[in-house]
Amino acid sequence: VCTGLKRNDAEIDASCGLHIHIDGRDFQSDSQKISQLLKTFLSVEDILFSTQPSSRRNNQYCRPLFKKYLFKDFNLKRLDTLERKWYKTTDKHNIDGYKRSKYHDSRYYAINLHSLFYRGTVEIRMHAGTLSPDKIINWINTCLTIVEYSLNNYDKDKIKSLYDSQLDENKLKAFFDIFKMSKNLEKYVYSNVKRFNGNFKYQLKKPTRRPTPVVEEQDLNELEGVPGRYVYGTPSMQAPRTWSIDHLTGEDD
Secondary structure (H helix, E strand, O other): OHHHHHHOOOOOOOOOEEEEEEEOOOOOOOHHHHHHHHHHHHHHHHHHHHOOOHHHHOOOOOEOHHHOOOHHHHOOOOHHHHHHHHHOOOOHHHHHHHHHOOOOHHHOEOEEHHHHHHHOEEEEEEEEOOOOHHHHHHHHHHHHHHHHHHHHOOOHHHHHHHHHOOOOHHHHHHHHHHOOOOHHHHHHHHHHHHHHHOOOOOOOOOOOOOOOOOOOOOOHHHOOOOOOOOOOOOOOOOOOOOEEEOOOOOOOO
């Protein structure tokens, strides 16, 4: 598919993004599992953003989750409590309406829980658009590893420790160890973090509700994508969970 798009002179710009949808049926009716997913994601959000160019870090269509929530916000036991917290309202009628609609402002976060309520998928929006099969596969497997961990191997103490840590070599090593990343994924994550951050001079400071946005020089070589194109597929054998690539740009979709 990527080769075919390249042959048809696909063009790119800074608005391009790669959105991954992961089967969310294990989360839909279980507030504890959703809370574990969100806490896990919060704990590694700085690492994941640091694998991406600056166009993804200060982007209105994939805002960091920690701009809206703190770790303790997800100490929840009831699904309806989580829905009220996500949509910022206690009005059940409004919440039911939001869940039936494709568009709601809460969908424009790096991890989109509105997609879970609306169509049953966990959407991860932060990757830059790309036509590189290797980058797509590595990103999908990284996301699937994190999701599977939150479902089957969640350790609250380890995740809280990651959340409390600022991005440095030690946090990366802990990330690889806790999630049991393959050597290939370790190389993918580490090389991207080094590429876009030098000696970790760039950090997403946590936890605050109003962090100061950090913008570094844009790397146009990473802003690969295809305006308005849709691509679907199946995962590699390494990661069996169902996924699909939503689209490679058109961030407001």
